[in-house]
Amino acid sequence: MNKSSFSREGQVVTPEIQALPKAELHRHLELCMRPSTIRELAPQFGIELPDKESFQQRFVILEPMQDLGAVLNKFLDTQKLLASEEILERLAFEACEDAFKNENIHLLELRYAPTFIHQGHPHLSFAKIHSAICRGLDRARKQYPIEVGLICILQRILAYKDNELVTEFAIENADTFLGLDLADNEVGFDCKPFAPLFARAKAAGLGITVHSGEADVPEAAQYVRDAIECLGAERIGHGVQIYRDPEVMKLVKERGVTLELCPTSNWLTNAIPNLKEHPFKILMDSGLKVTINTDDPVIFNTDLNWEYQLLQRHLGLSLKELAECSEQARRSSFLTREN
Numbered sequence: 001m002n003k004s005s006f007s008r009e010g011q012v013v014t015p016e017i018q019a020l021p022k023a024e025l026h027r028h029l030e031l032c033m034r035p036s037t038i039r040e041l042a043p044q045f046g047i048e049l050p051d052k053e054s055f056q057q058r059f060v061i062l063e064p065m066q067d068l069g070a071v072l073n074k075f076l077d078t079q080k081l082l083a084s085e086e087i088l089e090r091l092a093f094e095a096c097e098d099a100f101k102n103e104n105i106h107l108l109e110l111r112y113a114p115t116f117i118h119q120g121h122p123h124l125s126f127a128k129i130h131s132a133i134c135r136g137l138d139r140a141r142k143q144y145p146i147e148v149g150l151i152c153i154l155q156r157i158l159a160y161k162d163n164e165l166v167t168e169f170a171i172e173n174a175d176t177f178l179g180l181d182l183a184d185n186e187v188g189f190d191c192k193p194f195a196p197l198f199a200r201a202k203a204a205g206l207g208i209t210v211h212s213g214e215a216d217v218p219e220a221a222q223y224v225r226d227a228i229e230c231l232g233a234e235r236i237g238h239g240v241q242i243y244r245d246p247e248v249m250k251l252v253k254e255r256g257v258t259l260e261l262c263p264t265s266n267w268l269t270n271a272i273p274n275l276k277e278h279p280f281k282i283l284m285d286s287g288l289k290v291t292i293n294t295d296d297p298v299i300f301n302t303d304l305n306w307e308y309q310l311l312q313r314h315l316g317l318s319l320k321e322l323a324e325c326s327e328q329a330r331r332s333s334f335l336t337r338e339n
């Protein structure tokens, strides 16, 4: 099969999927800037985007990545744009507006890494970044009937002491952060040293979700086990590879851990060979709590409607099953849980 047939380019979503009320748990705020806003802002930062092609070439991944360097450059170009409080507020507001108006999302968890924005723009403190984002969310809540909350991301590629500062920041702002996450490539970056930080966050009432079991490597399922047993993960970002390991599947089921699955992301990062072979249905039919997510919608040229459409088209999920996945996302959300 031609790999491009999994791409959203030029494809339409059925009215039934569009009309389904949706909830999403796994979406990186830094990578949801509205394309028209990117094109408007980019020239200020020395990035000329005269047409759609130049925008796509610079900011979007349309085919499974061959070259990690090219992908990292797209992340760095996006980082360049997150340069002021005004822009961050706009980013947050527009992310919610687009989710509600375009995707019929009524409950949305957005996550971001304070360190990622701060590294690109050292004049922006964590406090300034966070307040600007919160202002954007507040504006959206006033204008649209959308429930929205934030997750704070630790980066496993950073030193413990840097992540400790971020954890303290998240705990100080536990009224505006729902949870704590650990992101970045886990191969070669063991999660276990961060266990004390996650224990502190949990004690402060934050929800715990961990990026794990994403890349197709032999240790993938073990990483998920570690995230659950050592970090107390209630949800796993991806976890897509555990279908090969019955013991870890059993653990995930027994603990009631929710999987935040992101099909297009998995295809574009080569976590799975193609969407027809995505183990979504295996995980769902095993009775695990599965949810559908976009991960990085703009850079992956997707949205939640399109993820639903792909699962219907390539894995045969019925509209009822898709609605159930959305309901599961609502039930597993840190916004709706009772403390």
Ligand SMILES: [Zn+2]
Binding pocket: 026, 028, 183, 211, 237, 295
């Ligand atoms: Zn992610």
